[in-house]
Amino acid sequence: MTFGLTKFSTRTKLVVGAIALVLAGLSHASGTLVGGGATLPSVGYVGSNAASGNLQLFGTGTGTGIAAGSLFGVYAAQTGNPGVSYCLTGSGAGKDVLAGGTIGANTYGVQTNCAKNANGVVNGFGAPAVSRTDLLQPSFAAADSPLAATDVSNYQTGHGSASDFPTQFPVIAGAVGIGFNLTDSTGAQVTASEVNFTATQVCQIFSGTVTAWNDSHLASAFTLPSGHSIPATAINVQYRSDGSGTSFSLSNYLSNNCSPAGLSSVFETSQTFGSTTAGSGGTPAAGSVISNFFTTLPSNWTGTSGNSGVANAIASATGNGNVGYVETANALALGLTTLQLADVASKSPTANFGTPLVIGSTDVVYNEVINPTNATNGTAQVEALTSPPSTECIALVPPTDYAIPGSRGGIVPSTSYPIVAVSYFLGNAQGNISTDLASTAKLVDAPYNATITGSVTTVGSGTGLAFLNITNAGTNFTATSPGACLH
Structure with a gap:
């Protein structure tokens, strides 16, 4: 005896198919958001399990779970928000997973396991581990090294179009x-x-x-x-x-x-x-x-x-x-x-770091990338994309502006510990799953949401991490700009 849809009418098949699509949409809408990348802010993002030796953090499991007081933990506790999975790939591989495809000696993708490959590289975010086999690209990525021209080129190659662009906004300092x-x-x-x-x-x-x-x-x-x-x-x-x-x-x-x-x-x-x-x-x-x-x-x-x-x-x-x-x-x-x-310089990385760093309107440039370093003095050079998008969704804090505290009118005061990283959230300006858009937008906006950051205990005094204060960042960079860029 044969079972299945073969014995049902065409109308019944259409009804069943519609129900399946609705259920799939509900599943996606409540599905875990999948990302990864930078390890520097990872304790702030997921809690102390970032140092447990496990590469992928999600849920509440011992050694692999996300802490309630972390940024992602507080985000997930908000009504209507899903959980988050974070894979500790490092910044370089995180940008490459967002790009997707073969880059150098490695092939990257959101569906690839969050584990070191034969080259010692973590080249996937492990989406199947949280039942997100539907994702073709990550919900987000994180990096402490900002986008370079080669990263944008890799992204466009992996996404198959020169008109596709990643998004990038600074979210935290370490x-x-x-x-x-x-x-x-x-x-x-x-x-x-x-x-x-x-x-x-x-x-x-x-x-x-x-x-x-x-x-x-x-x-x-x-x-x-x-x-x-x-x-x-x-x-x-x-x-x-x-x-x-x-x-x-x-x-x-x-x-x-x-x-x-x-x-x-x-x-x-x-x-x-x-x-x-x-x-x-x-x-x-x-x-x-x-x-x-x-x-x-x-x-x-x-x-x-x-x-x-x-x-x-x-x-x-x-x-x-x-x-x-x-x-x-x-x-x-x-x-x-x-x-x-x-x-x-007589400053402690814990006692003299943790107060939010103030981002002003002159501290951010748009549609500019790192490329290349200066052969004379080695400092990171910033240049405009040759064919930029029409939006201002690639935001960059020029690295020289936080290299020397108290200088250049930069974001690091002279009272701060001097060796500082600025970490970014990256995303996809095109091609996100529509049923994830609202929750992903809320996630990338979370570092600027006072209701969320006010409950985060893994960032601040004594942690070696500091949020960014964007009150005076200008009209192009508001608390909802990152989410608005995820078309």
């Missing part, structure tokens, strides 16, 4: 901490309260100008108890091997501060720090952060994928003498006692 693990001459752990680097000393460490902790150039950084001193321990640099907005933000600081410090070579502002593969001793990729300093990285410089990977490498029990750069909020969530976060 402190990039200089993490270290060092014992003094007595074997005691050197603590954060005992270390205060100048900008010049940060430049000397990450250029390899100093190679031992007792180098006289670093002497002024330490305030140790009587009878304690810094031994001749090698400086072992730990860095991000994946495309990282944290690398972009550190290198933005370096490129703007190191030339005045007298270093003759150039740091390039880039989301790629060093070698093309994880590990040490590789040849720096062209255009990477330190490509102008080394033809081969020192053997004790080690690349690791992901913030937690770098943080754990710094804190390793066998890692005395390690130093690196980490996302402050994520590093705090890991609770690693041997990972200390230094002051820089």
Whole structure:
């Protein structure tokens, strides 16, 4: 006996089909929104489980769930809003998943699992894990390195049209901490309260100008108890091997501060720090952060994928003498006692960061991208898209405006910790599933919604993260501009 629609009339089939479409629409309307990307603000977005080692966070499960006090948790608690799934790919891969298709050696897509592939790259957002097999592209993405011209080109190639554009708006700021693990001459752990680097000393460490902790150039950084001193321990640099907005933000600081410090070579502002593969001793990729300093990285410089990977490498029990750069909020969530976060320019990444940064109308440019870095001084250059969209839905805070606190009329006050990242939400200006549009618009507007941000506990004083105050951002950037750009 055969069952199914074959025995029903045409009218009955149409009715059943209509009901199925309605049910599908209801399912989509209440379906989980799927995104991913930047790890720097991830604790603010999803809570402390961002540091659990799990790459995909959604629901309320132990180790994989989204905290009630996080941005996405508070958003989902609002009446009518769905849950959110967030995949920790890193900023570079997050932009590539939003673009979709094959980019370099990897193929990216929202339906690909949120897991490292054979190349060590997380090239999908794991939509099937939250029953969103209907999605052809992500609901949103997040990045601490803003769109470059190549990102827009990749997006248009992946979406099949030169008239398709991503959207981009700045949503949050984060402190990039200089993490270290060092014992003094007595074997005691050197603590954060005992270390205060100048900008010049940060430049000397990450250029390899100093190679031992007792180098006289670093002497002024330490305030140790009587009878304690810094031994001749090698400086072992730990860095991000994946495309990282944290690398972009550190290198933005370096490129703007190191030339005045007298270093003759150039740091390039880039989301790629060093070698093309994880590990040490590789040849720096062209255009990477330190490509102008080394033809081969020192053997004790080690690349690791992901913030937690770098943080754990710094804190390793066998890692005395390690130093690196980490996302402050994520590093705090890991609770690693041997990972200390230094002051820089007498400012703490926790105590002196967390107050909302004020975005003014002159702090944002539209339809401009990063391309390329300046071969003279390595700073990130901003240029207009050659064929821009008619809308102003690609908003950018020029990186040089937050590289030096208190200068250029930028958004970072002189009272702030100086190494700062600005993180963005990205989306699709065309082609979103219509039944998701309202909820996706509310999500990308959430960082500017006082009702939501007022209940978020994972961003603010002591967290290493700060919301952006856009009260004076101008008529082109209001609290509902990002959502309005998702056509």
